[in-house]
Each structure stands twice: as C-alpha cells, then as structure tokens.
Amino acid sequence: MRTNSVSLFRSMAAAAMLAPAMLMAQVQLTGAGATFPGPIYTKWFDEYHNAHPQVQINYQAIGSGGGIRQVTEGTVDFGASDGPMTETQLNDYKAKRGSEVLHFPTVIGADVPIYNVPGVASALKFTQAALAGIYLGTITKWNDPAIAGPNKGVKLPAMDIVVVHRSDGSGTTYIWTDFLSKASGEWKAKVGTNTSPNWPVGLGGAQNVGVAGLVKQTEGAIGYVELTYALGAKISYGDVQNASGEFVAATLASVSAAAASAAANMPDDFRVSITNPAGKNAYPISSFTWLLIPSKIADPAKKKAIVDFLKWAIADGQNSNEALSYAKLPKEVVAREMKAISKIQ
C-alpha cells in the first residue's frame, strides 16, 4: 500500500513539473528527399531544434524521386528535390492533394570537372563544346584541338579519354546533364537532362567517391563531382567557360554569383535551371536544390513551424552553409522567397 501511494505521489509531482513543457505543444515535422543537401539540412534541423526546442524535424535522405513521391502521397510534411517537379508531377500533386506544392530554393550545388592527365599539373580550361563533345564521345583524345585550343602552353598527350560518370541517380548528374543540354544542341536531342540518363559513353562509378576513385586510378580519365566533395577531399578541378566566354573556377563565391545573375529573370515558382547564366563571374554548372512545401497545411501548429523554419533557413541558416561547402543563396533570391512564403496557407 505504502509503495503504491508513494509512487502515485511521485507521478503526480512529475506531471505537475512537466505541465508547463506540455503546454508548449511539441511539433513534429517529417520530410524526405534529396541526398545532396542532406548534410546541411541535418545541421539546420539540429540548430533550429536547439533554438526552438518545441519543434522537431526529421529528415530522411531517400533521394529526390522518393521525396517527390512521398510529398505527393502526403506521407511527409515536406519533400526535397535536386530537380524541380515536372508539369506532370505538379498536376499529379494537384489531383491527389487538391492544392499546390511550392518550391523553395535552399542552397546551391555545383559540379566540377576532375581529370587525370599525366604531365598536366595546372588547372585545365574546358570550353562548353569540349565538355559536351567529350561526354558525347565525339572528342576522344586529350590533344584534340577543342581541348588544346584554350590551354595554350599545356602539353596534352595523345591519350584516349576515359569518360567517367555517376552510376547512381543523383542531383549531381542532373546538374551536369542540364548544363550539357544548354551547352550542346546535340546533347539535348540525344541524351537530355536527367538524374540517370542513357550515357553515350563512359564508365559509371557509385557516388562521388566512386567517380573520384576511378578518375584517380585511370590515366586519361575525366569525371565530375560535387563542388562540396572536391573541396572536402581537396581534389583539383578544371575551369569551365561560362556564357560570357570567360573561364571560371568554381568557388562558393562564383556559384553564388551564378544564382544572383539568374535571379533577375526567375519565375515566381522558383522552378528554374540556373546552369549557364549570364554574368562574367558566374560559374556555369550549378543548380538550386529545393524544399517542396504544400501550399495548404491544415494543422495550424505545423503550418507555423514550417513557415518559421523556412524564414530562418533562408536567412540565419545560410550562415552555416560555407562551413559545409555549400554556396549561400544570393540576397535577391532570399528577398523573393520571403515574399513567396506568404503563399503557404
């Protein structure tokens, strides 16, 4: 009897102590999607939870395809994707959920060309036509005039080019093929933009590490990896010619510059490709990655949590980007997104 009453007393005391915390209702948000921004999202959700303990956000980096599917099925509160949703997918969403889905750019990713050419130590310059030709299989030797032209003074061997690409479907490949589609009409017609296209030539390596490993081991190889990965693994990479004809090295600054110059003619739904933008300093192979947010959120607590988080992520959250090698959103884009957030009802 005594133990019972003691434990009853204890639980009452515990309940009394917990009561204030329980009044501040816990909000649990679940999201799923792209793997590329996974690390920065995890960091954001962590930081945001520390600052706002009542909001807990779980994110599953299951891939863009999975993110789009799950947000369409309504099994998650928000999705994330490295490529914008297509018209068909938007219509599908409307049919299933009876409302719109909004795209919000969060960070910017970029791809860089890496290569292994014996005797070449300096950064090679690649014209857009050269990269497209190499990946189409029409340029097969390193001393091809298309490559040698802008690299005066570099002695390029008459070696076969071994093309390496990502084998797993990824946002990295999406950005790369999107750039090639703009660089070459032939690429656009034959291959197109996709997370895993039907490659005309080349070997597939799994993940960034697989591509980098293959390039490192194979003389004459060329591949592409995310800028974040190249910076983290300290791999040297080539400069790429932009729309103004300048050869630009990818840096976090030149990637942000690309987004800033694309901001001028950005559509209201942010579904825009920013590869190959105008601007002298803009690096041409970059892309936003998006959060996919339903325009109608029935639960007011959840709605408030999502809106508050979004406002934080595109402003304060951006300060965490560069430590993890993600490029910041330019001010112009942040300002437009702040306005667009009011569309969430």
Added chain:
Amino acid sequence: MASAEAVTVQSEARAPGSKNGARAFALRFFSGDEIARALVTIASAFILLVTVLLVYELWINSHLAREKFGWHFLVTQIWDPNAGQFGALAFMYGTVVTSVLALLIAVPLGVGSAIFLSELAPPKVSNALTFCIELLAAVPSVIYGLLGVFVLMPMIKQYLHPVLKGTLGWTPLFSGPFYGPSMLVAGIVLAVMILPFIVSVSRQVLLAVPNDQREGALALGATKWESTWKVVVPFAQRGIYGSVFLALARSLGETMAVTMVIGNTPQIKASLFAPGYSIASVIANEFTEATYDLYVHSLIELGLVLFALTIIINGLARLLVNSTAKFSVSST
C-alpha cells in the same frame, strides 16, 4: 530428459488412441506435441506467405511496365529513362556472366580447400582456418567493393591484364582495353564473396561422411587421394552442390560490391574487360531518383526478372545435378 518423457507419454497415448481419438488428441495436445506441430507448421507457412507476398507485390507494382513493353522488356537492350524506354537484356546478361564467372573461380577453390580442411589438415589447423574463412562471410559487401576498387583493380591492371591479353587476347573474351571497372573484376570480387559459403558448407558435409567409408576404401587398397576423390567426395556431392546453389543465389543478388566494380554501363560486350551492369545494381542505383511511375514500375519489373532468373538458374542447376547424381550412382 524432457524429450524422453514426451516419448513415454506419447507411447502411452497411442494405445488407447485407436479406441478414443479425441482423448488421444487431448493427451498429445497437453504433452506439447500438437502445439509444437502447430508452431512449426506456422513457421513454414510464414515463409511461404512471405514469398507469395513478395511475388504479388512485385507483380502488382510493375503492371505499367508489363503492359507497355510486354515480353519486349526481356529482349530489349535500351535503358533510357529520359525517353521512357526500358529493357532488361543488358542487365540480365551482366548478372548471369558475372555470376557464372564467380562460380568458375570459386567452385574449384572452395571445394578444393574444403577437401583439404576436412581430409588432410590436422584438426587444429582445420578449425583455425575454417574460423578465418567464416569470418570472410561476415565482411560487409561495401568493404569488398572498396577493396575491389582500390586494391584489386590496380593489381589486375598491372599484373593480370597484361598476362591475359598476351595469352588469350585473341579470343573475344579477353579483347579490348581494360580501364578497371569491368565484368572481370565483378566476377572476381563475387568469387571471393561466395567462397566462404562453399568452403564452410562443403567442409561440414565432408566431415559428416562416415569414417567407415574412408576405412573401407583404404582397406581395399585405395590411396589416401583415391579414397578422398572416389569415395568421400561422391558421398558428399549433394551437400557440396547445395553449397554451390547457396553461393550462386548470393552472387546473383549481390548489389553493393558489384555496383562499385562493374562499371554500370548497360551494354552487351563479349569481352570480360568491358564494363557491364547487373540487375541488382541498376535497381540500387536508380530507384531513389526514379521520378515517374513507368520508371519505378520498370525497376520493379527488373526485380521480378531477377526473381524469375534465380528460380530458373537454380532449377536448371538442380536438373543438372540430378542427372549427374544418377550417373555417378550407376557408375559406382
């Protein structure tokens, strides 16, 4: 002790059982017999249920691809998600070629070392080596993949490739350039991965061969090797085949290690130096980013194809075994 009691209870129950079935059933029930029977029946039914559910789900979720492509899915080589064109042939080819290559390497090595471990090695050495080999089975496949990329590929490029090219380069199997990722490397990595299955199971069945078989052969004047090869191994051959089936199933379905070394190029090339692609690899590579229904359904249909392929290959292998087993029995 408990089992001995159960036996006595059961034998008591059996006698009146002929007169009174219900009473006998109750007796058997309370002695635990019926409960045990029900439990094991449920267990095996559960496995059947899982298999049926698996096929059902694969079937239902691949209907778009099946309706659109029909049987052409199996004979088309094009895999172009951008154009909505999907065919499984290149993946089926890569899966079968790498698995066959793996078996060609692993079976002689595996059965050979199993014979050594069970028949020739001193028990202490045998136990220690077996422990090491079984540890191999516990290595995660991503580790095998990384070893393949960073150790095996450079080694093959430097040592094995020039030799193969020099001696067998005139055959289509070993022609063309070698960049690293290839069906050859995938086959070798798979061979290493399935070795422990073959060695461990084969050694167990060889050890289970009754000693009087060996003694009988020796008494008839056979040498040690004759007794091993002509008596012990044929006695254990069904078990050895069983270990090979297990290994084959494993290699057909292996995903991570293969995708890291096979080159992931959906093409059909006779040369083992050329990159290829396997069914399990393409599913793992592309499922997460498959953004439209037909694409997803095609990938799921690939899963169905892999399932069917495994059943067919296993069935063929079993037929082969049954025919040779009959032959060996009649010839001895």
